Amino acid sequence: MSLTWMLLVLQTGLWAQRYQPSTGINARVEALLAKMTLEEKIGQLTLYTTDWGSTGPTIREGYKNDIRSGACGNLFNSHSTVFVRDLQKVAVEETRLKIPLLFGFDVIHGYKTIFPIPLGEAASWDMEAIEKSARVAATEASAAGLNWTFAPMVDISRDPRWGRVMEGGGEDPFLGSRIAEARVKGIQGKKIGDNNAMLACVKHFAGYGAAMGGRDYNTVDMSEKYFREFYLPPYQAAVNAGAATVMTSFNDYDGVPASGNKFLLDSILRKEWGFEGFVVTDYTTINEMVLHGVVANDQEAGELALKAGVDMDMQGGIYQGYLKKSLKEGKVTQAQIDEGARRVLRLKFELGLFEDPYKFCNAEREKNTLLAPAHRAAAREVARKSVVLLKNENSALPLRKTQKIALIGPLADNKTELIGNWNGAGNFNDCVSLKEGLQGANMQYAKGCELEGTDKSGFAEALRIAAQSEIVVVAVGEKAMISGEATSRTHINLPGVQEELVLELCKTGKPVVVVLMNGRPIVIPAIADKATAILETWWLGTETGNAIADVLWGDYNPAGKLPMSFPRSEGQIPVFYNEKSTGRPFDPNSKWTSKYIDEPNSPQWPFGYGLSYTTFTYTNLNATPETATTRGIPAGKQIRIRVNVQVTNTGKVAGEEVVQLYIRDVVASTTRPVKALKGFQKVMLNPGETKNIAFNLTADDLSFYRRDNTFGMEPGAFDVMVGGNSSDVKTVRIDIER
Ligand code: BGC
Numbered sequence: 001m002s003l004t005w006m007l008l009v010l011q012t013g014l015w016a017q018r019y020q021p022s023t024g025i026n027a028r029v030e031a032l033l034a035k036m037t038l039e040e041k042i043g044q045l046t047l048y049t050t051d052w053g054s055t056g057p058t059i060r061e062g063y064k065n066d067i068r069s070g071a072c073g074n075l076f077n078s079h080s081t082v083f084v085r086d087l088q089k090v091a092v093e094e095t096r097l098k099i100p101l102l103f104g105f106d107v108i109h110g111y112k113t114i115f116p117i118p119l120g121e122a123a124s125w126d127m128e129a130i131e132k133s134a135r136v137a138a139t140e141a142s143a144a145g146l147n148w149t150f151a152p153m154v155d156i157s158r159d160p161r162w163g164r165v166m167e168g169g170g171e172d173p174f175l176g177s178r179i180a181e182a183r184v185k186g187i188q189g190k191k192i193g194d195n196n197a198m199l200a201c202v203k204h205f206a207g208y209g210a211a212m213g214g215r216d217y218n219t220v221d222m223s224e225k226y227f228r229e230f231y232l233p234p235y236q237a238a239v240n241a242g243a244a245t246v247m248t249s250f251n252d253y254d255g256v257p258a259s260g261n262k263f264l265l266d267s268i269l270r271k272e273w274g275f276e277g278f279v280v281t282d283y284t285t286i287n288e289m290v291l292h293g294v295v296a297n298d299q300e301a302g303e304l305a306l307k308a309g310v311d312m313d314m315q316g317g318i319y320q321g322y323l324k325k326s327l328k329e330g331k332v333t334q335a336q337i338d339e340g341a342r343r344v345l346r347l348k349f350e351l352g353l354f355e356d357p358y359k360f361c362n363a364e365r366e367k368n369t370l371l372a373p374a375h376r377a378a379a380r381e382v383a384r385k386s387v388v389l390l391k392n393e394n395s396a397l398p399l400r401k402t403q404k405i406a407l408i409g410p411l412a413d414n415k416t417e418l419i420g421n422w423n424g425a426g427n428f429n430d431c432v433s434l435k436e437g438l439q440g441a442n443m444q445y446a447k448g449c450e451l452e453g454t455d456k457s458g459f460a461e462a463l464r465i466a467a468q469s470e471i472v473v474v475a476v477g478e479k480a481m482i483s484g485e486a487t488s489r490t491h492i493n494l495p496g497v498q499e500e501l502v503l504e505l506c507k508t509g510k511p512v513v514v515v516l517m518n519g520r521p522i523v524i525p526a527i528a529d530k531a532t533a534i535l536e537t538w539w540l541g542t543e544t545g546n547a548i549a550d551v552l553w554g555d556y557n558p559a560g561k562l563p564m565s566f567p568r569s570e571g572q573i574p575v576f577y578n579e580k581s582t583g584r585p586f587d588p589n590s591k592w593t594s595k596y597i598d599e600p601n602s603p604q605w606p607f608g609y610g611l612s613y614t615t616f617t618y619t620n621l622n623a624t625p626e627t628a629t630t631r632g633i634p635a636g637k638q639i640r641i642r643v644n645v646q647v648t649n650t651g652k653v654a655g656e657e658v659v660q661l662y663i664r665d666v667v668a669s670t671t672r673p674v675k676a677l678k679g680f681q682k683v684m685l686n687p688g689e690t691k692n693i694a695f696n697l698t699a700d701d702l703s704f705y706r707r708d709n710t711f712g713m714e715p716g717a718f719d720v721m722v723g724g725n726s727s728d729v730k731t732v733r734i735d736i737e738r
Contacts, residue, residue: 018275018276019243019244019277021276021346025346025349025350026346028349030342032345033338033345036341038324038337039069039070040096040097041337041338041341042319043070043071044099044340044344045319045323045341045344046317047072047073047076047102047104047314047315048060048066048072048075048317049075049076050075050077050078052077056083057080057083059078064087064090067087067090067091067095067101070097071320073099073102073344074101074103074344075087075104076148076150077105078103078145079103079105081143081145081360081362081363081366082363084144085361087103088101088103099354100357102347103145104149104150105148105150105424106149106424107137107141107149108149108151108422109133109422109423109541110137110419110423111140111144111370111426112144112370112425112427113136113137113140113370113371113372113541113542114424115137115379115541115542116420116541117519117538118152118153118166118168118179119166120537120538120540122168122175122176122563123387123388123560123562123563124559125560125561125658126682129381130182130183130186130382131183132378132382133379134182134187135187136375137186137187138187138188138189138197140371140375142195142197143196143360143366143369144360146360147199147360148245149187149199149201150201151183151187151203152179152200152202152238153167153203153204154177154203154234155168156170156171156176156210156231157209157210157214157564158171158209158564158565158573158574159573159574160566160567161213161214161489161490161570162211162216162520163216163483163485163486163487163519163520164209164216164483164487165483165520166421166422166519167422169563170563170607171563171564171565171576171577172563173230175563176234180235180238181238184200184242192244192350193350199277199351200242201244201245202235202239202245202246203246203248203282204250204258205248205249205258205265205269206231206235206253207220207249207251207253208250208251210231211250214488215488216250216488219251220252221252221254221255225705228705235269244277244278245278246269246279246280248264248265248282248285248310249282249285250282252292255294256294257285257288257289259286260301260304262308264308265310269309276343277343277347278343279310279311280313281305281310281314281316282314284316287301289301289304299318299325301318302318302326303322303332305318305319306332306336307332307336312344371430376543379541379542380550383541383543383544383547384551384556386537386538387535387548387560388535388558389533389536389610389611389613390536390605390611391531394511394532395613396513396532396533397535397551397613398553399473399513399553399554401442403470404443404470405438405441405442405443405472406445406465407434407435407444407445408448408466408472408473408475409447409515410448410450411476412434412515413433414433414434414475415429416480417539418431418517418539418542419480419542420484420519420538420539421481422484422485430542431544432546433545434545434549435545437544437546438473438552446464447462448462449498451477451479451496452495452496453497456497456501462501462504463504466505466510467508467510472505472511472512474501474512475517476498476515476516476517477522478495478517478518483519484519490570491523493523494522494524499524499526502530502531503526503530506527506531514527514534515548516536517538517544518536518538521565521567523570524604525568525604528605535548536560557613557614558611558612559610559612559657560610561608561610561658562606562609563607565603566605568603571598572599572601575601577608577675577726578607578726580671580673581672582594606725607725608658608677608724608725608726608727609726609727610658612656613651613653614650614655614687615649615650616651616685616724617648617650618723618724618730619645619646620646621731621732622645623720623732624642624644625641627734627737628734628736629736629738639697639698639713639736640696640698641696641697641698641720642694642696643695643722645659646692648688648690649688650688652687654684654686655684656682656683657683658682658724659681659682659722660679661722662721662722663697663702663719663720665704665718666717666733668704668706669706669707672704675721678695678697679697681695693722700713702736715736716736717733717734717736718733718736719732720732720734
C-alpha cells in the first residue's frame with residue numbers, strides 16, 4: 001500500500017477496524033456469565049493442546065474430561081474437520097452450558113498450501129501479496145476446523161542468530177508494521193464471524209525479537225524510548241488493524257516477565273492502544289515466572305498474570321489449578337476472573353460459534369479448499385515475489401533455455417525442507433522441487449553433498465558434471481528445522497561442507513549460480529565474493545521449484561529486497577541499518593572512530609537491498625515545500641511535505657523497483673537513527689520508462705519519542721533520502737520552522 005493512501009485512511013479514520021465487540025453480544029455474554037460457576041469461568045481461561053500420535057490425532061484423557069466438566073474451554077493443535085468436530089461435540093453436547101471451544105493452531109505461512117516463510121514474504125515488500133497469503137491460509141485453516149491462528153508474529157529482530165527471525169518481518173518497524181496490518185487483514189478477512197475468517201493473534205508481546213545474544217527465550221532490557229520506537233510499532237499496527245487476540249512473550253521487559261507485566265498488558269496494550277480482545281500467554285509462560293525468579297511458586301505466578309491482564313493460560317494449567325484458591329484467599333478478585341471470561345466469550349459469540357459450533361467443520365468444504373489450484377497459483381506468485389537477487393555478474397541470469405546446466409546441491413532435488421519451519425499441516429510431498437521446476441532443461445544433476453556432515457565423496461561427480469556444463473546452478477542452505485523456535489546458532493554459515501562444495505565449483509571457471517534456501521540471514525563472505533550470481537530464496541513453500549524456475553528463466557524478473565541486513569561475519573551482529581549516530585561516526589582515516597579493526601561496519605548486503613534483471617536510476621529528488629512551519633499548528637498534524645523523485649528503468653527488460661524513502665532528524669533532543677524508513681512504493685517500469693514517484697510526509701513521520709517519552713515532532717532540519725536500498729540513496733534536506 002502506498003504511503004499516501006495509508007496516510008489518507010489513517011487521517012480519515014477509515015482504518016478504525018480495531019476489534020470492538022459488536023452491540024448485542026455484550027448482553028448475551030452477561031446473561032451467560034450470570035449462569036456460570038467459578039470453575040466454568042476459569043475453564044474459559046484455560047487452553048490445552050492435543051497431540052498427533054503416529055496413528056493420528058489424539059487427546060489426553062484428562063483434557064477430554066476437563067472439556068466435559070467445563071474446566072477446559074479452548075484447545076490448540078487440533079485440526080482437520082473430523083477431529084475438531086469430535087472434540088467440539090464433547091463441549092456442546094456433554095457440558096452443562098454447551099459453550100463451544102476455540103481451536104487454535106500455528107498457521108504461520110499457510111495451512112496445507114504452504115507459502116514462503118514470513119521473512120521471505122517480507123522480502124516481497126508487497127502488502128497485497130502478503131495479505132493474499134494470509135487470506136489463503138485462513139481460508140484453508142478455517143475449512144479444516146480452525147477458528148484461531150497464532151499469527152502474525154511481528155517481533156522485530158536485528159539478530160540473525162535468533163532462529164525465529166524466519167517467522168517475522170525483519171529488522172524495520174515501519175515495514176514490520178505494514179506487514180502486521182496486511183497479515184491481520186488477511187487472517188480475519190472481511191469480518192470475524194464469516195465462515196472463512198479466523199481470529200488473529202499478534203505475538204509475541206513484547207520485544208521477544210530482542211532476546212539478548214540472539215539466544216532464544218533470553219531476557220530483554222532496553223530503554224522505554226528505544227522499545228517504543230523500534231520494537232512496539234508492529235504490535236500496535238496489528239492491534240489497530242483489528243487483531244482480536246494477543247500472545248505474550250517468553251522474555252521479560254524492564255525486569256518483569258511479559259506474562260506478568262502490567263505495564264505492557266494493561267498500560268500500553270489496553271489503556272494506550274484500546275485493545276479489547278483477549279490476551280493469551282505463550283506456552284507455559286505463567287509457570288516460567290517462577291524460574292524467572294519474580295514469584296515464589298505457581299500460585300503466585302497465576303495471581304501476577306491475572307492481575308497484569310493475562311486472560312488465557314496456554315498449557316500451564318495454573319489458572320485451572322490455583323485461581324479458585326487465590327480468589328478464596330483474596331489474592332485475586334471475582335471481577336478479574338469475570339473480565340477474562342467475558343473477553344473470551346465475546347469472541348466466541350463474535351465467531352458465530354453459539355449459532356453453529358461446527359461452522360468450520362464441513363468435510364466437503366475442507367476437501368475442496370485444501371491445496372485448491374487457485375491457492376497453489378497464489379503460492380507460486382507470492383514465492384517468486386519473495387526471491388531476492390543478491391548478485392548477478394555478467395548478467396549470468398536469467399538462464400538461456402539452450403544452456404547446458406549442471407544442477408547441483410543437497411537442496412536441488414529435495415522436498416523435505418521446502419515447507420520450512422512452522423509449516424502448519426503442510427506435506428512436503430506436495431512440494432515442487434527445484435529439479436522438478438527446471439524439468440525440460442538441458443540439465444544433469446548431482447547432489448554433491450548432504451546439508452550437514454563432513455562427507456565430500458559426492459564432490460567428484462558434482463565437479464564432473466560441472467565441467468561438462470555451460471553454467472552451474474547449486475542449491476544450498478539450512479535444514480528447515482535449524483531455523484524457527486529454539487534454533488539459535490552462533491555460526492550462521494552454511495552447515496557441513498556446502499560452502500566448500502560451492503567454492504570448489506567456482507574454481508572450475510564455469511559461471512556458478514547459487515540458490516540459497518535458509519530461514520535467516522547467513523554469513524557467506526567467500527561465496528559472496530566468488531559466485532557469479534546469488535539468489536536468496538528462503539523457504540518458498542509448496543511451489544518452490546516452479547517459483548525459482550520462473551526467476552531463473554527470466555519469466556519473472558526478481559524484485560525482492562532484503563528485510564534484514566546480511567552480516568559479513570557473526571562478530572558484526574547486531575548489524576542493522578537504522579542505527580543511531582555515535583559521537584565518533586566511522587571515518588576510514590581515523591583509528592579513534594566507531595568501527596572494527598578487522599571488518600567493515602557495513603553488512604554484506606544491507607536492508608532493502610535486491611537486484612533486478614534490469615537497472616534503475618533515481619533523478620530529480622525534491623521536496624515541496626522545502627520549508628514548512630509549525631507555528632500555530634496544534635499537534636503539528638497539518639505539516640505536509642511532498643517528496644518527488646523520478647525513477648527510470650535504464651535496462652532492457654521490464655521490472656519492478658521498490659522505491660524506499662528514509663528520513664533523518666538532523667538535530668533533536670535525543671539521538672536519532674541515521675536513517676529510518678518512512679515510506680515505500682513498488683513500481684513496475686518498462687525499459688526506458690520514467691515514472692514520477694510521490695510521497696507525502698506528515699508530522700507523524702517526522703515524530704519520535706522525545707526526551708520526556710512523549711511522541712511528537714521537533715522543528716529543524718531533516719534529511720529525506722530516497723533510493724533502491726538503505727545504503728544507496730539520494731538526499732534532500734528540508735527544514736521545519738518553528
Ligand atoms: C511458541 C508460540 C506458539 C506456541 C503454540 C510456543 O512455543 O513460542 O509462537 O504459538 O508455542 O504452538
